[in-house]
Amino acid sequence: MRTSKAILSIGAVMVDVVCHIPNLPGRGEGVVVDKRDTLIGGCAFNAGNIVRQLGCPCFLFAPIGSGIFADFARKELADRGLEALHVETDLDCGSCTCLVEPDGERTMVTSPGIERCFERAWFDAIDASRYGYALASGYEIEGAGGEAIISFLEAHPEIEFFYAPGPRIEGVGPEKTARINALRPVWHLNDLEAKSYTGCSTVEEAARAIEAESGNAVVITEGAKGASVLSGSERIFVSTESVKPVDTVGAGDSHLGALVTARSAGRSWKEALALANAVAGAVCMVSGASLSDDEFAASGIHL
Template sequence: MTRVIHTGQALVDVVIEVPDLPERGQNVMATSVTDYAGGAVTVLVAAARSGARCVHAGAHGTGPHGDLVRQALAAEGVELSAPPISGHDTGICVVLIEPSAERTFVTTLGAEREITSESLATSAPEPGDLVCVTGFSLALEQTGKPLLAWLRTLDAGVVVVLDPGSAFAGLSPHVRTEMLALTDVWSSNLEEAADILGTPEADDLAAVTAAVAPLLRGDAITIVRDGAAGCAVLVDGEAVLVPGFPQTPLDTNGAGDTHTGALLAEVAAGTPWVEGCRRANAAAAIKVTRRGPATAPTAAEVDAFLAEQA
């Protein structure tokens, strides 16, 4: 079976709901705080709940945060290919959620950054496997250098999926160029795609999606999301708009990762890209109505949701 393998950081999201962000130097009283396994966990949980066989190839620590990550992945049947980092715990991401569901992040560095080309290789990708890379792994030499070195060794049949994140556009031109030359699938939001193109005011989803493709290798697939509006996907040179399913959001943290995970699970199962995007749009729409990052729906829940929309 085709696998979804994630190389990125599995963190613990400390999610704090606030009535508003405080002014600089000021204080605000939170209405709730909860610890969730997040980061790469969100993608892998979404993929696993949509039926994919999943592997986390990244690093994880041996303290309570690492324990939480392992428990969350084990609960979904996600494999861990590399052993824990002894004596060092996984880092956290503080997530401030406003009533509008907008979120603000502060991320620490922990054991999840202690990867090597050898530790990534424990996932042993085979042709057809989908290997996920996040731009945040490339933001530090500590993780970017071994990751790029390992990616260069992969069989040409392994599909490399890049989620650039907000970090990618700010990387050195050399790192960006090398990563793009290794990328078979691009999956980002509209702002991230516009940033890499140098057109921050871009609002034509199909045009932006098509413009990203020439930056990648071969006949790359490009997916660009635009929140509740849905996404566009470029397949065989044609950009197709796939409408979303607007919801009243409760928590948007993890919506993009849920979309990516659900989409890759569909593709791994042989679903065409456009139909996979429709189902991923539905999965993300369900997720934003739930608190917590790794709260993706199951395939059956997506089926029921789409039946209601018909």
């Protein structure tokens, strides 16, 4: 590996309630769930679990609060040998209801918890010299604690930052986005988010618009098609193998976790995209946002 430094996965550990439904209900309608799973999730966990499974050291800088969801999260993390940030608080971890249609597409309803209330003092215990890379999502940065996350990254520009704004891309706001771009992050987002944010009609145009703001590489996923990276004058697209999805919950987070791990190990952009595509495809073939260790081993995926 190119570096022995760990990856800091900043964000949320939450409880996902994954509901498979025949169709999304319209306004005022109801729907009966065909199948329900209660699983650990959250952007920091989803990405960090893949980092761990790929063999890279990782710390979940994600607060675990106090309550029924926090108790569930602690047990699930312990079962995987993952550490997270434990804070004294009356706030519980958040939850996310994922409505999954027959084709695997998911629609999310999120109930926030401690993960959107980061405090600057929490970062004081971090030995920043241990970390070469950090990742965070727009969900946490949009919240009141986003200021604390950005301030930490500003204080440690030596840590390479991967930013995944996700569906909260517009809610983060121009002031926070400008500060994030000043850090020269690698943006990681999907095609719909990229085109909506920039107003561009094509993925390549959207990537170039974001690159002009951030001054660094831009990675855009395109679902079953694959993913691309724009880095300077070079645009690399890597297609993905076709899979039959159970759901798409956590696919983007897992793609990010694999991508950061591959880059930390010195892999080229093409190699990193190929690995990330394979991981995201495998996650789509199970219920929920992550692979168990047995499922990961059976996939045959490795650095």
